[in-house]
Amino acid sequence: MASQDSVDHKYVYDFAEGNKELKDLLGGKGANLAEMTNLGLPVPPGFTITTVACKAYLETGREPDGLAGQIEAHLESLEREMGRKLGDPQDPLLVSVRSGAKFSMPGMMETVLNVGLNDRSVVGLSAQAGGNDRFAWDSYRRLIQMFGKTVCEVPGEEFEHALDEAKRAKGTQNDLDLDADDLRGLVDAYKKIFAKHTGREFPQEPREQLDLAIRAVFESWNAERAVVYRRQERIPADLGTAVNVVAMVFGNLGSDSGTGVAFTRDPGSGAQGIYGDYLANAQGEDVVAGIRNTVPLQELERIDKKSYDELLGYMARLEEHYKDLCDIEFTIERGKLWMLQTRVGKRTAAAAFVIAGQLVDEGLIDLDEALHRVNGAQLAQLMFPRFKLDHEFEAVAKGIGASPGAASGKVVFTSARAVELAAEGQAVILVRRETNPDDLNGMIAAQGILTSRGGKTSHAAVVARGMGKTCVSGADELDVNIPAKKFTVAGQTVSEGDIVSIDGTTGKVYLGQVPVMPSEVVQYFEGSLDPEHIDNALVRAVHRIMTHADARRRLAVRTNADTGADAARARRFGAEGIGLCRTEHMFLGDRRELVERLILARTDDERESALAALLPLQRDDFVEIFREMDGLPVTVRLIDPPLHEFLPPLEQLAVNVAVAQERGEDVAKEEALLAAVRRMHEENPMLGLRGVRLGLVIPGLFAMQVRAIAEAAVTVARGGAVAKPEIMVPLVGAVQELETVRAEAEKIIAEVVADSGVEVLIGTMIEVPRAALTAGQIAEAAQFFSFGTNDLTQMAWGFSRDDVEGAFFWRYLELGIFGISPFESIDREGVGRLVRIAAEEGRAARPELKLGVCGEHGGDPDSVHFFHEVGLDYVSCSPFRVPVARLEAGRAAVETDGSDSR
Secondary structure (H helix, E strand, C coil): CCCCCHHHCCCEEEHHHCCCCCHHHHHHHHHHHHHHHHCCCCCCCEEEECHHHHHHHHHHCCCCCCHHHHHHHHHHHHHHHHCCEECCCCCEECEEEEEEECCCCCCCCCEEEEECCCCCHHHHHHHHCCCCHHHHHHHHHHHHHHHHHHHHCCCHHHHHHHHHHHHHHHCCCCHHHCCHHHHHHHHHHHHHHHHHHHCCCCCCCHHHHHHHHHHHHHHHCCCHHHHHHHHHHCCCCCCCEEEEEEECCCCCCCCCCEEEEEEEECCCCCCEEEEEEEEECCCHHHHHHCCCCCEECCHHHHHCHHHHHHHHHHHHHHHHHHCCCEEEEEEEECCEEEEEEEEECCCCHHHHHHHHHHHHHCCCCCHHHHHHCCCHHHHHHHCCCEECCCCCCCCCEECEEEECCEEEEEEECCHHHHHHHHHCCCCEEEEECCCCHHHHHHHHHCCEEEECCCCCCCHHHHHHHHHCCEEEECCCCCEEECCCCEEEECCEEEECCCEEEEECCCCEEEECCCCEECCHHHHHHCCCCCCCCCCCHHHHHHHHHHHHHHHHCCCEEEEECCCHHHHHHHHHCCCCCEEEEEHHHHHCHHHHHHHHHHHHCCCHHHHHHHHHHHHHHHHHHHHHHHHHCCCCEEEEECCCCCHHHHCCCHHHHHHHHHHHHHCCCCCHHHHHHHHHHHHHCCCCHHHCCCCHHHHHHCCCHHHHHHHHHHHHHHHHHHCCCCCEEEEEECCCCCHHHHHHHHHHHHHHHHHHHCCCCCCCEEEEEECCHHHHHCHHHHCCCCCEEEECHHHHHHHHHCCCHHHHHHHCHHHHHHHCCCCCCCCCCCCCCCHHHHHHHHHHHHHHHCCCCEEEECCHHHHCHHHHHHHHHHCCCEEEECHHHHHHHHHHHHHHHHHHHCCCCC
């Protein structure tokens, strides 16, 4: 990046030079500060150092040529505008240094406030504030604390302990009770902590403070918590962060000053109104850190009506300008309102749908844009259950419902413990006084987060909403004792390992496990709620957007279902057929004995007898499924796994036989079974005798299944329903395999269906890389392809899914080799390319070839967009993922094909 002509590159922009469209260059914060400046809102002046400069620094380990000079020029311009100089002992200019990436990453990167203070300028700051010594020394102690932790990696808890000790000496729990002398002593204590950990005195040169703070923000892009957050939110790792240098305005000047966060609508529910938090005599970090509990934003009308009225006017103007929910940070400095930030606000899944519908009603956006603003991950969250409460369950505490949902689990008090127990499969609730960015791993691992401090805009609340985690914040009835691993509430002690339940909608906290009930959204999809006749804004919004998604999408959505009950539920959820019916699931339970007979058969008669016994059972299964899917296609996959999977494990069977022999028992049958298992044993069964290979090696096996399918279809047709069976041959790697199976199947089908009017299609799964690469040949013998992306991923990567995810995927994710598991979201460059090749070459050979996907990726939102782009006809997924796939298919059509409804 730092090339020979980089000196001519523009790395720094004044706010007046940018706009909200320049997020790639100026980051979200910088672009929006520029936008507010150009709208004429009261924004403190400042400048933005671009993401290009950050990326150059991270690549080379040094600032790009020309950056220092540009910063100097813009700083001088800022000083002229403010009439003050950075660090001037008599009338100092102070600045904040803030991160700001393209995508919001709340609390994940660094901020340093009050840059420019030193032992001399702190006196000038006091004079500037009318002799307010307390304010000046409070600002200085904040700088040392933030600078030490952020820039020099001084342990933050040491500063906290010093603050707690100062309050204890004063006999108070409120930092506002510390006077100027107390804070002057705290500054001395902080300096000693800084020197102990850094080996140097706290820097007194203001420009050095500024330069080091800028570099710290650059480097925070690759901090562990930022990397974890990006991975969680699927934010690209190569974007870098901008740095915003802004003239300080002070909310900690006294009771006529303060700071707050406002939302133009409720980020939890989407309801219209006035939402936010305000904290008098505080700086902005106090609000998000939950140091003191805030008051509701409405209280500002009583405290400072002039500023309140101005704020409401700016909020309305910004929402109309951005055409969306806006998240706003502001400071009041002695009655003067300053706007410090705005962004399109993070919201809960429920709020996303409700707000999208409201904005359509208000004429600010159309339905295509509404569809663009929600996603399948949010819809999936809305389908989670909620608490089923009755008189037996009384809340022991009530905080702020910061991020909705119902979560129960064992109480843990540290991020590390949350990660540890979650790795063991245990549900946990992370309990803290307040969270901070270092708690991110624990927040990801936990089912929910509970804090005793903070509000709807605290760190816990904002991050939980972004991740879709249940969160209750500000439950100040809880006395949380982290070192003792317990909290007390309502006269009861809750220790680590005890179970609590939290309701992120109501903010209520319950002791013990609370039962859950289905969400209204699931009830709507199942048909038990009429969206046109209930007073439920969320269900009405979901119905409206889903209806539009169905109208816009090109991809059909089928389901993976093996029983009539699964098929019926999927149909209620909107499935347009079955894309995968796994016949091997029909051989479990009481039918294992028949499978054993088939495997142990030594003669043709024994084998045919076993197959004859299985035939009516399979036929009845198919009859039930075809009836449930009346008129819709049903793709039935012939048996796929190795037959020995239906038998006891070799080691276990050998031990059982040996023990029985030792006891003198008759084990003739068990010995025969053991011999069969040994005969069929494979070192790598997933690459052995399975799928089409079974059908070619075990005479009559596929024939029995084909006959059962055909006879079931005829039975259903004679009953007045419409059966549309599609027989899918698994694991084909060569066209000759499919041709052999198809020839036998067509004879049986012709014999069974006769004049019934039933049509049976024959196709194959594309799950072997060779099949994808020879798709043009295979299409000559196939009427449809269905991509089995699970096996295709295993074989393309050389991974055994059952083994590798727990063995080393965590390390691959940590190293950035994967952004996400290739079994979770389609690997577009590798596996996706195989899908694209097979689709293109298959359609070239047979233009009418039907294309679908039935692997787990069929319900993954990002993968659905890829399958739309490739030109598949349908995706298939589990019943509960059907609404998600429908929504994403609609979004894919709008985003890829453009809008025709505006």
